[in-house]
Amino acid sequence: MQSFSYARPASLDSAIATFAEGGEGTRLLAGGTTLYDLMKLDVERPERIVDINGLAELSTIDTSGDELVFGALARMSDVAADPRLADEFPALSEALWKAASQQLRNMASLGGNLLQQTRCAYFRHGEPFACNKRSPGSGCSAIEGLNRGHALFGGSDACIATYPGDFAVALIAFDAEVDVAGPDGERTIPVSDLHRQPGDNPEAETVLMPGEIIIRIRVPADAVGRGSTYHKIRDRESYAFAVVSAAAAVRLEAGVVADARLALGGVATVPWRAREAEHSLIGTALTAETARAVGEIAFADAVTREHNAFKVELGANVVRDALLIASGRA
Amino acid sequence: MPTGPYAEIPRVDAYEKVRGRAIYGTDNNPSGVAYGAFVTATIGRGRITAMDLSEAQSIDGVRLIVNHEHTSDLQPARFIMQHGFAFQSYSPVLTPNVAYRGQPVALVVADTLESAIEAASRIRVSYEEHPFAATLDSERAEPVPQAEAATAWPIDDIVVGDAETVYADAAVKVDATYTMPTQHQNPMELIGTVAAWDGDHLTVYEGTQNAGACKFGLAEQLGIPPENVTVISPYTGGGFGQKNTMQSQQVLTAFAARELGRPVKVVVPRRQTFHDSSFRPATRQRVRLAADSAGRFTAALYDVDAQTSMHDFFQSEHADTAARHYGYGAFRSFTRLVRTDTPTPGYMRAPFEHATAFAIESAVDELAYEHGMDPVQIRLLNDTDTDIVDGLPHSSRHVSECLRRGAELFGWDRRTPEPRSMVAQNGDLIGMGVAIGLYAGSGGPNRASVRATRDGIIEISLGVHEMGQGIRTAIANVVARHLNVAPESVTAILGDTRGVPQMLTAGSWGSASSIPAAEAVCEALREALDALGTNAPEGASPAEILALADHDELSVEAATFAPGQNRDALGEIDTGHVAPSGPVYPDFITYSYAAHFVEVRVEQTTRRIRVPRVVSVFDCGRVLSPRTARSQAIGGVVWGVGGALREAGEVDPRYGGVLNADMAEYLVPVNADIGSIEVGFIDEPDPMVNRSGVKGLGEVVLVGVAPAITNAIYHATGVRARHLPVRIEDLV
Amino acid sequence: MSDDRKRTIEKRPWSITRRAVLASGSAVGALAAFGLKTPAMAQETTPAAPAAFLPRVLVSFAVNGVTQDIDLDPRTSLLDALRETIGLTGTKKGCDHGQCGACTVHVDGRRVASCLTLAAQVADREITTIEGLGDDEALHPMQQAFIDHDALQCGYCTPGQIMAAVACVHEGHAGSEAEIREYMSGNICRCGAYPGIVAAIRNAAQVMEG
Known part of the structure; x- marks a missing residue:
């Protein structure tokens, strides 16, 4: 790991100023579960670290109003345990507690979790692998390589690395937004716009501008949340990344679907909203058959690779099961 | 001195371990x-x-x-x-x-x-x-018939009868190839x-x-x-061999x-x-198994390709175990070592037997279905008293008893044989599978010394290492019985070259090589105490005798070896070499045995496989420490679950090395993967292999778990998995 | 360890306190109570001024009730600081990437992976390691339960398992075998002692919750 210098501001304003002063080569450290990990792998080589764990104002959790508001430094475990979230947005709660381990969830912040970086081994493990995300222009070892875990959606000729997070997948199903603060003030970004598809420059993973800090996440407290689930299929029963996951939510009126939300994890370069599949549900009575048909729509445009084609069939069934679990709660 | 089964005592080093005081x-x-x-x-x-x-x-x-x-x-x-x-x-x-x-x-x-x-x-x-050649399947990989490989201890193919002809003419047969990836001990x-x-x-x-x-x-x-x-x-x-x-x-x-x-x-x-360390080599195993109309195995042909490195021949012993699974009428093996540009593979827990059991026990299951026979019955039918390879008797072989007792504990009679015939209330497919496993009953030389003091200290030095298997507890239990002292008064100095010479602890021979030496040195101590002439009452402890004799302490030494060995074997361990003996001894052959019964649940939509229940029964000779043996057995079953459903080294042949070289991507079982595991022991001392009646346990516990799982998956789904690990995509 | 200090640790169901505080909306006050005084902060002049970037940091934190003042390379993990600098080797390194749980310790009563925690991050926090659990007179109920249920073999993952298990009970995640399995899945035991670990936690939870 490269050596770095360390700063620990005590307020958001100070953090923004510190981050700006650090300039290029400066990284924010929150929970550290992604950044410190990648620094140990020499994938991240910051010269300066701004430890923002002292920003108490970013740790709030408020689920009492029309909007769920989470400070960016709220820890995954605390948010997962929020009683209203567990009752009214089970998909959000499940997306949190089904991720990582309780140790890591005690450490990891929500903001940092949104910015979690891919698990692509060719990205993480450095030389000799080609990786346009880690080393722009070097190529992509995954496209012709072991790509069981790689994306079926949102890939490019430059990169098919999967976005590994769970919480962002659930958030986009509920039209969540993030507020960010930077040298030029605050702005709001829909979570669905936060991550960039790789295109020709996969190293640019988000639309955050230099110096910007995620300060909070807001979720409209929509009634659709109650009938929701985050259904995560893994290679082991716990402590593993998604092979395929689906955040699904439905609101029923008189037995037919009035509102439907569907987002996919483990299969795309960014958190992936399946809007066409959602629309196909509106006005239908949700059965195992219609749920499966929705799953097929969700995976209709999948671009498969040598080792991940099974996820089309699996994914359709994961969507099916997720919708049935969700409707059972609606 | 009491005989019979040993009492259960707590793990003697658990206190140090739960306090973080055990120094690694x-x-x-x-x-x-x-x-x-x-x-x-x-x-x-x-x-x-x-x-x-x-x-x-x-x-x-x-x-x-x-x-x-x-x-x-x-x-x-x-x-x-x-x-x-x-x-x-x-x-x-x-x-x-x-x-x-x-x-x-x-x-x-x-x-x-x-x-x-x-x-x-x-x-x-x-x-x-x-x-370079990174994998078993690489174009540049170099297969070498094992019988032609230049090694210090050559291993020939096994030929018993004319298996080719018998197989060709057989009424019922299967021909299947089973593959396994590299696995890492971790x-x-x-x-x-x-x-x-x-x-x-x-x-x-x-x-x-x-x-x-x-x-x-x-x-x-x-x-x-x-x-x-x-x-x-x-x-x-x-x-685990690493x-x-x-x-x-x-x-x-x-x-x-x-x-x-x-x-x-x-x-x-x-x-x-x-x-940059050893690993379980990738293998490709072809099994051709034939049976007569009654279900008796008339011939087995067994072809193994096992990975090795360019610089060493890591010899395959797959066939040695395969030949002892059943009393086949005829048997023929052909093993090739396939040289790749990797570190030399090595002895990951049950290094060959885990793979062998997967192939043989899967083929047996396939044949049982081909024949319309119950998988337990066909195994009982083909048990044997005599080793077909050497014509020697087994010193002890209670595998049928393992099968019968396991079937009873598991409730095998509730199983309906037809694939996909058992469905849980939630819609999951239920599968029940069985397999046996065996592992060589090796032994070896060992030196021992013991020091007894008037204060009640019993300090024993043995050539064996504590790596979690519980040998320190077994030693305490045995020494306590032989010297009539409390187990907690026994201190064992292990894994330390300042004590007696330290032999490799592996191959499930740790107990079989060190416990006879522990018994012998206790006996020598008893004799030395008797020679003090104190007329101490029957059953007096060393400390009591030393007090009567007004002696502060007494130290004695002893050495033992396995059947067929002599003092030359001590020379080997005295110079840091390995000197195991068995499973083929001059007058008999010794193996440990397992029978595993597994229930799987397969979710119909996602094809997720869960293992809620395993029942395993073992014949390892005398159980020296019931509590730690049970833990070791449970752990072995966990290893089997990992081996069957989780673990695979992923190698990108363009680069070599291991792509999933960490614990987030090389998946071993976590707590949530493991359900109920019930284990039982025959606990019959082996009458021939050593004075302690102890065979081995550490490896046989995992042998056969994988095929029991894949056989259960077949029963649940009708899909025959011939490659490990079995993952979602294999059943989608 | 004194009885007083043991009580402090025992009485700290931190996650519950924290959740209650956060729910009541006074999180700022609660977090300010950490007293996050680091050398970096000490150099600030105004709240909005940038904090100084320092090549080394002077950090003070308590480990098992004993204050440690350490001059650190900021790269140093809490794990390496505990093992190599402070000399508490009960906490183990199994992967160094947050993938195995062997390095689990408590920071202010919450379980964390010390390998992915910068030592600099825990300034002014209270760390509890396996050495701080129980004492020569009496084991912690979880330690005793691990012995009673033989919830270990080689013992290398055991300190991390026990620290995670104590937190698992304090968090309220030991309500059923299934819940224990899920919330203990961050601690890999390669020897496969999981059934014993689950049994030990069920048993210890009853004792701890009295």
């Missing part, structure tokens, strides 16, 4: 210790042409960089199976060669771990690259060494299964007398410490252990 190798921090970190090769094979150290040398705190230009005085390691001491004959950093991606090419030593790691990352290495304790010199004497702290080989191997590589080396390894944080011999980092750490004149600690990162 790299827990040692000698004063002034410096830290080492490796630079590793990024090419699949080739040669170093240049190494730019300038940036690394400028890092604050860097004290030494060791590369091939500094190590010409070091002797290369010798492979354990060529009468050496190391897991392979290839020694990274001793030459400019690169034999496989991920091997160390330089060692950086610095005042702090952080500086060492950073400096290692800043060394620029230039290479001349050569083509003990939780990382490989690592702390080396400290005091003048010309080297002390090494290391988690190892083989302190003796480390002592003699280090002496040989460093060119110093073996008596100048002490290896201390009282606790090993899991070995730590059964010298590792690459040992000699380099000791060398660096000598050069620097201060102690050096090297903890090999997890990713590097995947790349």
Whole structure:
């Protein structure tokens, strides 16, 4: 790991100023579960670290109003345990507690979790692998390589690395937004716009501008949340990344679907909203058959690779099961 | 002295372990210790042409960089199976060669771990690259018939009768090929060494299964007398075969410490252990199994391709076990070793038997379905009293009893045989599968010494290592019985070359080699106490007798060997070599046995496979420590679950090395993966193999779990898995 | 360890306190109570001024009730600081990447992976390691339960398992075998002692919750 210098501001304003002063080569450290990990792998080589764990104002959790508001430094475990979230947005709660381990969830912040970086081994493990995300222009070892875990959606000729997070997948199903603060003030970004598809420059993973800090996440407290689930299929029963996951939510009126939300994890370069599949549900009575048909729509445009084609069939069934679990709660 | 089953006692070192006080190798921090970190090769094979150290040398705190230009005085390691001491004959950093991606090419030593790691990352290495073969299936991989491989202890193919002809003419037969990927031991304790010199004497702290080989191997590589080396390894944080011999980092750490004149600690990162230590070789096994109309196995043809390295023949013993699963009418094996550009594979827990059982026990299940027979019945029918290979009797073979008792405990009679015929209330498909497993009952020589004091101390030194299997507890239980003392008064000095010579603890022979020696030395102590002439009452403890005799203490020694061995075997362990004996002894043959019964649930939509219930019954001879034996058995079943459903080294043939070289991507079972595991023991002492009646347990416990699972998956789904691990995509 | 200090640790169901505080909306006050005084902060002049970037940091934190003042390379993990600097080697390194749980310790009563925690991050926090659990007179109920259920073999993952298990009970995640399995899945035991670990936690939870 490269050596770095360390700063620990005590307020958001100070953090923004510190981050700006650090300039290029400066990284924010929150929970550290992604950044410190990648620094140990020499994938991240910051010269300066701004430890923002002292920003108490970013740790709030408020689920009492029309909007769920989470400070960016709220820890995954605390948010997962929020009683209203567990009752009214089970998909959000499940997306949190089904991720990582309780140790890591005690450490990891929500903001940092949104910015979690891919698990692509060719990205993480450095030389000799080609990786346009880690080393722009070097190529992509995954496209012709072991790509069981790689994306079926949102890939490019430059990169098919999967976005590994769970919480962002659930958030986009509920039209969540993030507020960010930077040298030029605050702005709001829909979570669905936060991550960039790789295109020709996969190293640019988000639309955050230099110096910007995620300060909070807001979720409209929509009634659709109650009938929701985050259904995560893994290679082991716990402590593993998604092979395929689906955040699904439905609101029923008189037995037919009035509102439907569907987002996919483990299969795309960014958190992936399946809007066409959602629309196909509106006005239908949700059965195992219609749920499966929705799953097929969700995976209709999948671009498969040598080792991940099974996820089309699996994914359709994961969507099916997720919708049935969700409707059972609606 | 009481006989019969041993009492259950608590694990004697559990207290130290739950308090964080058990000191493992790299827990040692000698004063002034410096830290080492490796630079590793990024090419699949080739040669170093240049190494730019300038940036690394400028890092604050860097004290030494060791590369091939500094190590010409070091002797290369010798492979354990060529009468050496190391897991392979290839020694990274001793030459400019690169034999496989991920091997160390330089060692950086610095005042702090952080500086060492950073400096290692800043060394620029230039290479001349050569083509290479990364996997069993690579075009450049080189198959060599094992019978033709030049080795110290050649292994021939097995031929019993005319299996080809019998098979060709058989009424019922199966012909199937089973494949398994590489797997990695991943003990939780990382490989690592702390080396400290005091003048010309080297002390090494290391988690190892083989302190003796480390002592003699280090002496040989460093060119110093073996008596100048002490290896201390009282606790090993899991070995599973990975730590059964010298590792690459040992000699380099000791060398660096000598050069620097201060102690050096090297903890090999997890990713590097995947790349520069032994592993379970990938295999391809073809089984052709024939039966007569009654279901008796008339012939088995068994072809094995097993991976090895370019520099060593890691010999396959798959066929030796396969031939003993059943009483086949005829048997023929043909084994090839397939050379690849990798480290030499090695003895990962049940190194061959896990794979063999997968192939044989799957084929038996396939044949049972072909024949319309019950899978338990066909196994009972084909049990045997005599070894078909050597014509010798089994010293004990209670596998049928394991099957019968397991079937009863499991509730096998509730199973309906038709695939997909059992469905749970939630819609999951239920599958029930069975398989047997066996593992060689080896033994070996062992020296023992014991010191008894008037204060009640019983200190015993044995050539065996505690790596979690519970040997310290078994020793305490046995010594307590033989000397009529409390188990907690027994202190065992293990894994320490300051005691008696330390033999490799592996191959499930730890108990069978050390416990007879423990008994013998207790007997010798008894005799020595009797000779004091105190007329102590029957059953008096050593302390009581010593008090009566007004003696402060008494020490005695003893040595034992396995059937067919003589004192020459002691010479081997006295010089750090391995000297096991069995399973074929002069007058009999000895194996341990398992029968596993597994229930799986397969979710119909996602094809997720869960294992809610396992029942396993074992014949390991006398159980010395019921509590730790049960834990070891449960752990073996967990290993079987991992082996069947989780674990696979992923190799990108374009690069070599291991792609999923960490614990997030190389999946071993977690707590949520494991359901109910019920284990039972026959607990019948083997009457012939040694005075203690003990066979082995540590490996047989996992042998057969994988095929029991895949057979259950077949029963649940109708899909026959012939490749491990079985994952979602295999059933979608 | 004194009885007083043991009580402090025992009485700290931190996650519950924290959740209650956060729910009541006074999180700022609660977090300010950490007293996050680091050398970096000490150099600030105004709240909005940038904090100084320092090549080394002077950090003070308590380990098992004993204050440690350490001059650190900021790269140093809490794990390496505990093992190599402070000399508490009960906490183990199994992967160094947050993938195995062997390095689990408590920071202010919450379980964390010390390998992915910068030592600099825990300034002014209270760390509890396996050495701080129980004492020579009496084991912690979880330690005793691990012995009673033989919830270990090689023992290398055991300190991390026990620290995670104590937190698992304090968090309220030991309500059923299934919940224990899920919330203990961050601690890999390669020896496969999981059934014993689950049994030990069920048993210890009853004792701890009295």
